[in-house]
Amino acid sequence: MRKFVACLTVILLFSACAKPYPQRSPFEVSPVSVKQGEQRITDQVIVITDGSATMVQEANFPEARALTQTFIAAMPEAAVRSKGTETYQAALISFGGAERGGAPLADFNRELLADKAAYLRPLGSLTLLDRVLGEVQDELAGSSGRAAIVIFSDGLPTSEQKTIAAAQSLISNHNGEVCIHTVHTATDAAGGAFLSRLSSLTGCGSTRTGGSLAVASDMDGFQRQIFLGPAALPVVATPGPCESRIVLRGVQFEFDRSQLMSESGVVLDAAVDQLKQCPNVSLRVDGYTCSIGAEGYNDGLSERRADAVRSYLINAGVDSGRLETRAFGESNPVASNATEDGRVQNRRVELSPEQ
Structure with a gap:
């Protein structure tokens, strides 16, 4: 009992x-x-x-x-x-x-x-x-x-x-x-x-x-x-590739980080190949963030992201004189900052070749 x-x-x-x-x-x-x-x-x-x-x-x-x-x-x-x-x-x-x-x-x-x-x-x-x-x-x-x-x-x-x-x-x-x-x-x-x-x-x-x-x-x-x-960008055979304006997207970052992710190498290596084929083309390297955080902090973070991409390209053999970095902070989003998926897309660096 x-x-x-x-x-x-x-x-x-x-x-x-x-x-x-x-x-x-x-x-x-x-x-x-x-x-x-x-x-x-x-x-x-x-x-x-x-x-x-x-x-x-x-x-x-x-x-x-x-x-x-x-x-x-x-x-x-x-x-x-x-x-x-x-x-x-x-x-x-x-x-x-x-x-x-x-x-x-x-x-x-x-x-x-x-x-x-x-x-x-x-x-x-x-x-x-x-x-x-x-x-x-x-x-x-x-x-x-x-x-x-x-x-x-x-x-x-x-x-x-x-x-x-x-x-x-x-x-x-x-x-x-x-x-x-x-x-x-x-x-x-x-x-x-x-x-x-x-x-x-x-x-x-x-x-x-x-x-x-x-x-x-x-x-x-x-x-x-x-x-x-x-994904790796396919090589597109178009006439006069150096005369066309090309924007390469896909270099993205983890939240509050400026270190490159391993998969970013695919996009950056494609940029290196194009620059080698087009010696007269320079490259704009534009950094962005999502909307989380203070505006001033995000401006600095976007600059650090652009600098990280610039360093990668220079180490791959691109002349530093052909690279111009710009920082845009949280401006110009490509997706809504209201969702996590959208914020992931906005944490990025865009590469834009120009004559």
Whole structure:
């Protein structure tokens, strides 16, 4: 009888600590489409859904699962145009303590991943995100190219220090670029701050809240940032190429950064080739930003972006006297700054050859 009373007491205490368990459903989306001038730049993506005790007690797991389902539905088709592999690989990991759910890394199979995501359940126990990242490192062993790690979590790992160390080990040991994208599925500031710190370990990462992915257009922008980048410009045989005004777009930047992304080399190398073929043509290098931030700061950031492109071209053999840099800050946007996708497009440098 005493054992029964003790067990009942534990159950009642847990019930008192846990919030009501709401039901959340994924919203309808379509797979992200590749636009003209784009290609897939990511070779592996691993989706991690936190099902540990903190997610259960604060009733955040249903949102994480619904966002996971929506994310999988919006992932690009396996055979979209890419710079390398014919398809990409994907994995799904749900965790809580030592328990795991999901699907191992394999060629992208939307139906399989969607089925696994639909049956994800809260696993409880400790938030051992460091161990999960160690398992991801093992999963990626032997692979190469860009790997995206997408984490849906409240940002409350059992050990922040161990989690950061595990992420750094993953980044340094992968044969290629690692991009960590985090989605905060809770409201506490501490969890959001940790996830932001985690994603900032990679120059190509990002952090968002679950609320910022509430509609299809938001999820589409998220997918574009993870999977897509500028495609190599085809060589067009037109008469008098040096006499035509050409604008090359596609040199884009991460938020608040002026370092070139790896895929920018495709566009800049094309510019170098054209300048070698047209020795009398000079090049304008115009830097821009999105609308986030003070105007004066954005003016300086756009100048640093233009200077980064200029340095790349000079190092590739272009005479510095043929290059003119200009900084426009947040003016002349090419897309709406009201959406994340639009802001990504506005963080750019445009190249414009002229006689």
